[in-house]
Amino acid sequence: MTDEVLYQVADGVATITLNAPERMNTISGTMLAAISERLIEADRDAQARCIVLTGSGRAFCAGLDLQAQSKTESGGLGNLSTGSGAPGELEMRTAPPNVLHNVDTPTIAVVNGGAAGYGLDLALGCDFRIAADSAKLNTGFAKRGILPESGGTWLLPRMIGYAKAAEIAFRGKTLTAAEALELGIVNHVVPAGELAEFAGGIAAEIAANAPLAVRAIKRMMRAAETETFEQNVHHVYLQLLPLLGTEDFKEGVAAFLQKRDPEFKGR
Known part of the structure; x- marks a missing residue:
């Protein structure tokens, strides 16, 4: 298991930490598999009553590690899955966004910093989000010539309504934590230094039920x-x-x- 995805269970809360701070927690192919495996492990663990997904360092997750993906024979696209599908096919059933959507254990995204691309979709895929006041949510897919490939087109309109989601996505806006709170994308915004304690308190309340x-x-x-x-x-x-x-x-x-x-x- 890669040390770029950390996992621990304490007091009923499983914490999954994206741990590649030197590259703002951009996700490599091995990390994709590890995230899915850890989510499934937590969902099956009777001691884990709540799952927290967060990042180390100054970012939550800046998306896929495109530099690493570009070095693969498939140009990286094949590594978006965690399965072993045939060439040209994607095994999406075990990809992190689908696994995240289907776990029964409550999930909280603790957005400690920037969330962009695949990372933004991971945060949106959790049941709710708690953000540091310094966090930013980058929806700039259209500015990169791509689209939210990991659930964003399904999730965001359901959270805030089609019209608001359309404007944000079509303009490729970067939202501050305060703007995300006003729109209802995040549930709470707290000072960065208080984020872990605040989120831990909410996770503990869930775990106590x-x-x-x-x-x-x-x-x-x-x-x-x-x-x-x-x-x-x-x-x-x-x-x-x-x-x-x-x-x-x-x-x-x-x-x-x-x-x-x-x-x-x-x-």
Whole structure:
């Protein structure tokens, strides 16, 4: 496993850190595989109740490492996947944006600095974002002759509406953290020196809740994006039934009646 993607689990929170600060955490082909593997590992780990994705140094992620990609026989395009598809094919099912979209564990992008290109799409792919006041979100794909290749065209319009997303993307704007907060792209903006503590506090709140319930809530919110109201209500009911039989449900009720903090076991 590359040391350019760090991973640790502590107090119910799995932290995945992009660790190539000398090149602003631009992502190499080996990092793509490592990100997907770490996301899957965290999602399967009963001790990881929340996933934080962040970067080391002064950037969150400045996109793909185009210099490294350009040296591959395929011109780099083949390394956008983590699979071993045939020449000319992309195995996107295991690419980080798709894995990120499908994990049940809540994900938080802690945007410590600039997020551009592939890095911006990774941040948008998390359930929500917390940004340092110095962070910037670069949507300048059109200025480079490309388009958001990793989910941005799907994610951004759903977050802020088509018209606002269209203007930002077509103009290739770079957004300050304050502008991103006003648009609703990020949930919180805090001073850079307070970012880790603030984000850690929110992650800890999520990790303290009943993990099976949180995962079910996330699944149903994602499902609601393509379901009718009636379909989602029915789907939610089917998710509720097994939760009623868990130890965590009994603990939640007991803690409420006894006016104490619950201690959930994920069972």
